[in-house]
Amino acid sequence: MQNSTSSDIPLTRDLVLIGGGHTHALVLRMMGMRPLPGLRITVINPGPTAPYTGMLPGHIAGDYTQDELEIDLIQLARFAGARVILGAADHIDPVAKTVHVTGHGVIAYDVASVDIGITSDLPKLPGFTDHAVPAKPLARYAAVWRDYLAAAQDAGHAGPVAVIGGGVAGVELALTMAHGLRQATGQADVTVLEAQDHLTGTSEATRKALSAKLDQAGVKVWSGAEIAEMTPEGPRLTNGAIVPAKLTIGAAGATPHPWLTKTALPLQDGFIKVGATLQVEGHEDLFASGDCAHLMHAPRPKAGVFAVRAAPVLRDNLEARLIGTALRRFEPQKNYLKLIALGGKSALAERWGRPISGPLLWRWKDRIDRTFMAQFKDLPVMEAPPAPKTAALGVADELSGGRPVCAGCGSKVGPGTLSAALQSLPRQAHKDVVQGAGDDAAVLQMGEVTQVISTDHLRAFSHDPALMARIAAVHALGDIWSMGARPQSALAQIILPRMSPTLQERTLKEVMAHAGAIFADAGAEVVGGHTTQGAEMTIGFTVTGTLAKGRQPIALSGARAGDALILTRPIGSGTLLAAEMQGRANGRHVAAMLRQMAEPQMVAAPLLAEAHAMTDVTGFGLAGHLKEICEASGTGAELWVKALPLYEGAEELAASGVTSTLFEANLTYAPVQNATGPRGMLLHDPQTAGGMLAAVAAEQADDILHRMAEAGVPARQIGTIVPGDQISCR
Known part of the structure; x- marks a missing residue:
């Protein structure tokens, strides 16, 4: 579909x-x-x-x-x-x-x-924010519980747990946490604190049944418990007693x-x-x-x-x-079935005030829940449009992959095709052009000012124009940072899909606000640009940067045998984006990757100012961009495959056969000896807003990596520059 x-x-x-x-x-x-x-x-x-x-x-x-x-x-x-x-x-x-x-x-x-x-937060209860966790929103509670249970399992024991609220939610969570702790450590110490003199939220008959289940599970119930404050030791009641708790969960009612x-x-x-x-x-x-x-x-x-x-x-x-x-x-129904999980794959139900129990009840509940979730786990597969019945020679070959063309850098023209086109450019001697096409950015000399200039754009892989603007800005700035220059100015080139004037205005405001924030943080100013409408959103920027007086740009050609290769960002974005387009990527993995891609690299760039050679890893993949450094420098390289930083989920997707549509062209352009398995495949994965790849003096590598770590940059040494002209893995 x-x-x-x-x-x-x-x-x-x-x-x-x-x-x-x-x-x-x-x-x-x-x-x-x-x-x-x-x-x-x-x-x-x-x-x-x-x-x-x-x-x-x-x-x-x-x-x-x-x-x-x-x-x-x-x-x-x-x-x-x-x-x-x-x-x-x-x-x-x-x-x-x-x-x-x-x-x-x-x-x-x-x-x-x-x-x-809703939320179960109790902000008016002193100390709750610092010493307790609300049961809702669910995501935070579930994450805290997973960490608590894992720590308990590692230690072989767990501290006591308190649950504030004796309604259905509090009882359900107390019983299931007690079961989880017993499974992990063999014991559980759980207490339910309820302000009223009995459990709430059910009929009297159901309340009696739940009380019996709590007794059987060893869960203590403290009724009439009025909490004065939360302390590091646990809830302090108005009578001065402290209920010991290493973890306290708030489940006392629904709060907007x-x-x-x-x-x-x-x-x-x-x-x-x-x-x-x-x-x-x-x-x-x-x-x-x-x-x-x-x-x-x-x-x-x-x-x-x-x-x-x-x-x-x-x-x-x-x-x-x-x-x-x-x-x-x-028109909502007046009566509904309450299904209450008891832990240990058992459940209790209430209908018309009557409790219902039995060995099949959990299976029934499980079937209902799995059926609901199956709607979102088994979404119809997005199919490529059918090929035309009659077409010019070659169309069938181009469409034989059956996949939509990837976006971002995955939609670029193959590196071999681009190299051939660049070689055909006429060479003209111009006093201001120190270096033209061939490096990350052109170098211009105007009096005592050395300026670099580059352009880049991205075919949208996200429907979010703000996110695309941030990533496109970071992507374009990569060429400036990798030349060792300070960002100076930017011109925007934006293609919007057909939309009404109102949506055009909304979209452009988002694009310029978010791109402008990236450029401003980098020290550059957006000075104008051009917009048009087309088939799909495309965002790009022409950027300039300047070099400090007396400094030369960091080119591709300065790498020396013995240099350490440092990469500042994980690889695998092309594979993850291709899988996301196919509905096969894990959303948490995609979100983490996009967050990283939208982060500027202005912290890492100055730490690599003394690099012998540097480039940003984008459409040609790590192997393709490393090949450009090696060819320009007259060297080879050895990559440490196990040291490669990868975006979470990328290796598993590559192992399952997911690749970007640019993968084959990249593989042909820059073959790597001994590159096998999914990690070998990811060497040719096109990156968008990828990291900087730098060849630095071996004796400086540890210090640079230490300073990178202190600055929060996930940089790694991934290999070395070696004599010869081959790129290989070990």
Whole structure:
């Protein structure tokens, strides 16, 4: 299935989904199955994945892995043709129709929806922020628990655990944590603290059944427990007693996110008021669903079942506002089944106030949860468009790979083709041009000023123009930094896909704001540029830099036998991006890679100022760019394959046969002796905003690497320059 918007249909409306909750995840899947032409979708979420509430207790007990628990929003967004902004929304202006995202800025919308869930944070309880972990948001709690359990397993024992709240969530987590600890260490010390004189959130009959399960599991229940403060030793009660705890989890009820109170949104006890159509009261173009919403026409408890049932209605009503048709009502059911995990692959259910138990109940719950998650794990495969029945000779050969052309540096012309074209350029003697095509940047001499100039652009591999702008800016600056120059100025070249004037303005504001921030931090100024419309987004920059008086540019030709080869950034981005386009990459791996790619290298560049030769590793891959250094310097090189820094997930994908469309051309251009296996393949992987590859004096290498580490740069020595003309691996 191909879910990209056809290039001949202009983008005219922005839909922004704030939060990656269950309702929004289902809406994204439905929109991927039935795209709306002309629509641009944005998803805002703090992380690349969203944990599924129903499987969290099983994950805590050790029954489900992290991957089984999480909805991969990166994969889901790719399927839906949406962009993902990784950050937390902290303000919504329903009048201006904008959302502010921490660390990103303002996002405008035509229609938006909020599904940010709730929190179990207790900021008014002294010491809670420093000495406790809220059960919601789920992602942070799950990560803290994994670390705690791993440490307990390594040590062979665990400290006591306290759970604040004796409702269904608190009991469920207490039981599953006790089970997980017993599995890991053979013992568990868990206490539930409840302010009332009994467990809450269920009928009396269910409460008795849960109390019996807690007794059987050895979980202590401290009822009537009023907590005065949190301390490093555990919760201190109002009577002065301290409940010992190395880990305290807050699960005392549903609390709305505090930042909502600072908006102009209509709220009920902090939750967003919505009507029967899920529209926010007084704002026709803003919707809300899930636990963060309060259904004014049919109030219901905070339960995931309502979020799931609301998804088809929300999807239809979002589309109705976008195309101008009538909306439909959401009528939640009055009764629903509560399924409570007990640990040890056992469960208890409540229906109409009656507890239900039995050996098959866990299997039933497990089947429900796995069926829900299968919707996001088994997305339809994106297929390449069929080849034409009749075409010119050679078309079938070019299309035989059956893969879409990679973006970023993976879409470049092959290095052999480019080299042949450059050799055909006429050579003219010009007093200002010291060095023309052939190095990372041209060198110009104007009086006493030595200037370098280069240009680069990227075909978008992300639907996020802000992210693309940052990465394109870092990518273009790589040529300046690798020549040892100080960035000076930048001219933008931007191709936008067809879109309405309003979306053009929004997009260009994001592009220039985020690119401008990168250039400003690097000490350069954006001085202008050129824009046009085309089939797809492309962002590029022509950049200049200057060299300090008396300094020569760092060229490709200065490497010497015995030099250490230092690489400042991992490789594997081309493989990860190719897999992401195919829906095969892990979203956490992709997000971590993109975060690294968008980081400038102005910290690393000065530390390599004394390099004998240097280049940035981009489209030709590590082997191709190393070949250029070796050929220009008259040397060979030996690479230490095991020392290569790799982006997480790249080696596994390469082992499974995933490659960028530029891989074969790179392999032909720069063969490497003894390069085998997935790591050998990744030597030819095209990189975007890749690291700097420097040949430095061997005696300086350790000091440079030490200073790199202190500065937070993940640099490594990956080999040495050797006599001869071969590049080999060991």
